[in-house]
């Protein structure tokens with residue numbers, strides 16, 4: 206009936222370690238809701254932004270591990286369309302992170318053949334953030350390794366609304382017949398339509414919700430929740446999530462695991 210999900214209540218340090226050779230299936234596309242930065246910092250008596258700063262180190266480690274394991278696409282929920290509601294100082298800090306991250310890491314990403322992509326509405330992103338992001342996209346566009354896709358000012362409601370508007374416009378312009386509106390027609394009008402749907406979604410930080418993230422694309426995605434705060438999320442935690450994924454049978458609504466994504 207419903208897709209299986211995992212809740213790792215304890216934290217992965219209490220589970221037996223996973224050796225990469227034990228992973229029988231590697232998800233092509235892993236998407237992550239990187240939650241728990243603020244609580245990680247508050248637990249240490251630090252300001253919330255200290256958690257976001259630490260989070261960048263986790264992004265570096267997890268990108269490297271995903272690449273090492275053979276993941277093809279890693280989508281990271283970096284800033285949502287709802288995150289503008291946070292205090293201005295925190296928003297300003299979050300908008301500096303892509304720049305800081307790329308400043309210290311773009312050389313290595315290039316060396317590792319990583320291709321940077323961005324998914325979201327960039328029209329209201331500050332100029333300095335946009336410059337850094339566009340530079341990374343353009344300098345890595347010919348790379349053929351891991352696609353590192355930053356969801357930046359991303360929200361599914363906005364994404365689906367613009368897809369619906371485009372469909373309506375195409376119908377008005379007689380480029381699309383109403384009967385031709387199907388799953389493919391909608392998917393093709395989403396952001397980054399060339400990317401496959403995520404096979405595995407990980408949410409750190411203990412909350413059990415999707416928070417307006419890739420709602421269409423996650424229709425048949427395997428879900429994995431862990432209490433571990435994002436700054437503490439380690440390579441072993443990623444391997445645990447992929448281990449859980451590799452033990453599941455995906456049936457896509459059928460009986461034997463066949464069907465389409």
Ligand code: FPP
Nearest residue numbers: 239240241242243244260264283302303306
């Ligand atoms: C959610 O934690 C996290 C965010 C809103 C920001 C995510 C940003 C990063 C992980 C930084 C990495 C960025 C780049 C560009 C490499 P929260 O603040 O909601 O935590 P809480 O639930 O504990 O309050």
